[in-house]
Amino acid sequence: MMLVALVTGCAQPFPEVEDTFEARWKSNEYQAQAYLIPTADEAFSRRVDLVRNAKTTIDMTYFSWDKNTLGLMLLDELKQAADRGVQVRLILDDLLIFNEKWLAELSQHENIQIKIFNPFNSRKIGWMGRVFDFAGNQKQLDNRLHEKYFNVDHHSMILGGRNIGDEYFGFSKDANFFDMDTLFTGEIIKPFDHNYVSLWESEYVTPINELIAVKGDSQFRQFDKAYAKERKKNSHILAVIERSVSNLATPNAIDVEVTPVFDSLHKLHDNKPYFRARAERTISEHLDNAKTAIISTPYVVPSDGEFRTIDRLRSNNTDVTLITNSSASNDSGFIPAYYEKHRTTLLQKGVNLLEYKDNAINEDHYYHADTYYHNKTVILDNTLTYIGSSNFDPRSDNLNIEFGVFVNSPEFAEQIEHYLLSKKSKLYWQVALNKEQQPVWFSGDTVTTNNPNYSGMHKATHWIFRKMNAESEL
Structure with a gap:
């Protein structure tokens, strides 16, 4: 609330946009198969299933990734995929990432790379530090990464409005979102692969280990501790998810x-x-x-x-x-x-x-x-x-x-x-x-x-x- 109050107190003006802006931009059409994922729990289970069957790569971009039951479970599934040799890349916006050592630990895995978009300078003193950081660097820090992208083996990708956390899939006791995801396969994957590489290789993302220091011999201790706590507290939720994964049918996709x-x-x-x-x-x-x-x-x-x-x-x-x-x-x-x-x-x-x-x-x-x-x-x-x-x-x-x-x-x-x-x-x-x-x-x-x-x-x-x-x- 403090950060938003500061943001709104010094809101940037709308930019001047000429009538010919982006007039030369051309769109391209691709063939694809689309499957509207019909329920919130299936939207999460599809991600788990894709990770468990991944062979080579997993590329992801999200605005937020919560340290709760589903957020930690999916990260653990990604870690297991990395253990099998799958190359995992994740880009996260920095607005909600502070000194998250449990997250930075995962990037120590030889097959996991995590990068942070447009990072803040303040990290260890919570929102108070972010407020003062933003006050001096608003023009730089006002831009955030809002994409939600999940691509496995350059074959299947999920697009929609959901970030990763209990509340996006109906498993939060406090509040949940009515949201939507679609699974795509086909030629449409290629332009998204290209867009991801452009962001990954840009100057606007920074490896998380350059921002958050963890001990070289941590062996995922903080991550494993956090996930063990969630497994103990919400084992019934994990059981529901496992049943949902086991009951998944072949997606009834349509040509589009x-x-x-x-x-x-x-x-x-x-x-x-x-x-x-x-x-x-x-x-x-x-x-x-x-x-x-x-x-x-x-x-x-x-x-x-x-x-x-x-x-x-x-x-x-x-x-x-x-x-x-x-x-x-x-x-x-x-x-x-x-x-x-x-x-x-x-x-x-x-x-x-x-x-x-x-x-x-x-x-x-x-x-x-x-x-x-x-x-x-x-x-x-x-x-x-x-x-x-x-x-x-x-x-x-x-x-x-x-x-x-x-x-x-x-x-x-x-x-x-x-x-x-x-x-x-x-x-x-x-x-x-x-x-x-x-x-x-x-x-x-x-x-x-x-x-x-x-x-x-x-x-x-x-x-x-x-x-x-x-x-x-x-």
Whole structure:
């Protein structure tokens, strides 16, 4: 909270972007097989199964990797793969990595390499050190790595919104995310291999052992101790995962055409929206001709005060459905503060608005605790679907390194829409405007003009957050 308060207190301005920006960028289409992973536990089990069957390489990129049951279990599976001779490479963003010796120990393995993206200088005194580090180096440290990427043997890769940790797969007792992953095979792997090498060999990643010192004879002591503690405390969770792995069937993948879009590392110097511009140019014709659009993002924040893509769609009478978090379900304390003032604007534009309930129950979650919406996708005309890491918010556009794919397949689009909306009445509030132009929330027989579970305390803190004028950082 201290770091975010500092960030928002000195938010960077939106960069000037010329109309011809990235006009020469060309997209390429690849053949692939796509399998929408249908449940949270299978999303984790697929990763475990791929690691156990890996023959040569495993390449990964994540924004966060938690030191909890699933995070440590998957790292242990990777260590066992490395023992068999598999070459393991992992790139992690540095925002949530401090003096993590348990993680640095793994990079001592002869077949495991871990690199850290855009590292902070402060590491041993927690968030207080990060605050002062950021205060003096904001322009350098504001850019973060947001990709979520899991590639085994250059044959199978998983893309989606999930990081690695209990809460991304329904196993947290405190709070879980409603999220989505897709398994891809085929020609689409090649451009992602190339993108990974470019990042791995860039100046923006640093070997973890140059940042976190561990004893040469540690023999994974801190990692093994941490994992042993989790195994003892949550042996029942590990048993559930093992059953899920053993019950995996051959993925029922479908043939699709896929267009990848990657960000540019030049973003670290000019903060320009490379990924956003490339994505919009890739689907420009679809945006201008779409009859229907479903946009799913956990964080609704306009770029420079405008919803340009939604305006573009609505100017062509496109039927636009926006799925996002409600004020009470958002995992960010800051996003709802700003979303509150944009809800009515979106409804006045004619957007069909669905807000995720803070008490929504996802049947594939092992624990039913607080739940947040984390899906990132766009579906145009029930045919073209976006899968990737970007939330299409200012931080994704101008600060984070992102990537994604556009899948051209009516069958795949139908699967994604069913994944998001098959339990519409249970998971979402339908929001509309009444005659007084005030929001009204509908769900079944329930109708309310009071923002559901949005308390007076929320209103007070959000008023303070809005005074920080921080939209460009969110």
